[in-house]
Amino acid sequence: MKEVGVALIGHRFMGRAHSNAYRQVVPFFRPRLTPRMRVLCGRDRKAVSRAAQELGWEEAATDWREVVNRPDVDLVDISTPGDSHAEIAIAAARAGKAILCEKPLANSVREAEAMLKAVEKAGVVHMLCHNYRRIPAVMLAKRLIDEGEIGTVHHFRGTYLQDWILDPDLPLLWRFQKAKAGSGALGDIASHSLDLGRFLVGEIAEVAGALETFIKTRPLVDNPKKKGRVTVDDASAAVVRFANGALGTIEGTRMAAGRKNYNRFEVNGSRGSIAFDLERMNELQVYLSSDPAPVRGFRTILVTDPDSHPYIRAWWPPGHIIGYEHTFVHTVYDLLEGIAKGKSPRPNFADGVANQRVLAAWEKSARSRRWQKV
Ligand SMILES: NC(=O)c1ccc[n+]([C@@H]2O[C@H](COP(=O)([O-])OP(=O)(O)OC[C@H]3O[C@@H](n4cnc5c(N)ncnc54)[C@H](O)[C@@H]3O)[C@@H](O)[C@H]2O)c1
Secondary structure: OEEEEEEEEOOOHHHHHHHHHHHHHHHHHOOOEEEEEEEEEOOOHHHHHHHHHHHOOOEEEOOHHHHHOOOOOOEEEEOOOHHHHHHHHHHHHHOOOEEEEEOOOOOOHHHHHHHHHHHHHHOOOEEEEOHHHHOHHHHHHHHHHHOOOOOOEEEEEEEEEOOOOOOOOOOOOHHHOHHHHOOOHHHHHHHHHHHHHHHHOOOEEEEEEEEEOOOOEEEOOOOOOOEEEOOOOOEEEEEEEEOOOOEEEEEEEOOOOOOOOEEEEEEEEOOEEEEEEHHHOOEEEEEEOOOOHHHOOOEEEEOOOOOOOOOHHHOOOOOOOOOHHHHHHHHHHHHHHHHHHOOOOOOOHHHHHHHHHHHHHHHHHHHHOOOEEO
């Protein structure tokens, strides 16, 4: 089986999730191409060497510029904070490498457009890691909507709620700094809901957005006695109009006490509704108004049937549920198949640009307190 040499930049949260995916994909999915985990890159020599050993990488490195130009690397996986995505992706494209980039694609529309231009010019395969698209229940939602089962879509309601930043003593991590993260809850988690909205319903034409920063300063990471300014939103909410006429609401906050990773959506159509909640990710709630009246109501489908539901065949028998890490294995599998065919799977950098335009319009609308065209 032909090998694809992989370089992964970043070795913490997403670095671990992606490493696991490269290790799992071959035994379960038998892709046409085998990822060879050549090199893991970070900034701290000791930390990256340890991570490389733990996560199964052949080598560790500290200079991404050197790594993306290595002849034994075919795929560059960008799992670093947003401020480095554009520079790494453009260099990787110029070196002719396929690219998997974590979300959000960049910290600005300008950067995102430059990344798209670079991958198109180089003719390399590119993919954006909005892994939630690849949950079997979410794919079933997409299929039901596309096949018209719930009729004309009227509403999309996406909420992504967490509470891990409630403590004011939580230090000023990179996620609180606009120069590094681009935005706060907006790009971090609302971007996932917005990507799901585009995946399920279609393009967003207009947005009326709001952003709020409740905790304005936080202790510095290196000097907790001193405080620094939070330059991103803690919470974000928007009303959106889809090009097809559907009306949506999207909310992303890291200040919702008790909500840990509450990534939920509901789609209401002229003939039914669909609801999904990541914390019950093997299930899909479906309501069809065509059901006989006495038994009409939301039903819960356990989306684990290998014959009817995507990706499940590679895993376990029906009812033997899958979890968070599987979404990354599915992403990597589709990426490898994309590389084999020379076709960029979606979401790709073009989706990243489209998402970034909505995020930018949302921020602009929050500042002007007016509707903003995308
Ligand atoms: N798909 C998802 O569900 C999901 C979840 C969390 C984070 N993310 C995204 O993944 C990316 C990384 O987030 P994370 O949570 O893994 O962050 P993290 O802080 O856990 O890890 C960041 C890693 O990047 C490395 N890094 C930073 N700058 C670097 C540089 N210049 N060169 C080499 N390495 C560098 C750090 O050493 C660290 O290993 C972000 O874009 C984030 O939005 C996506």
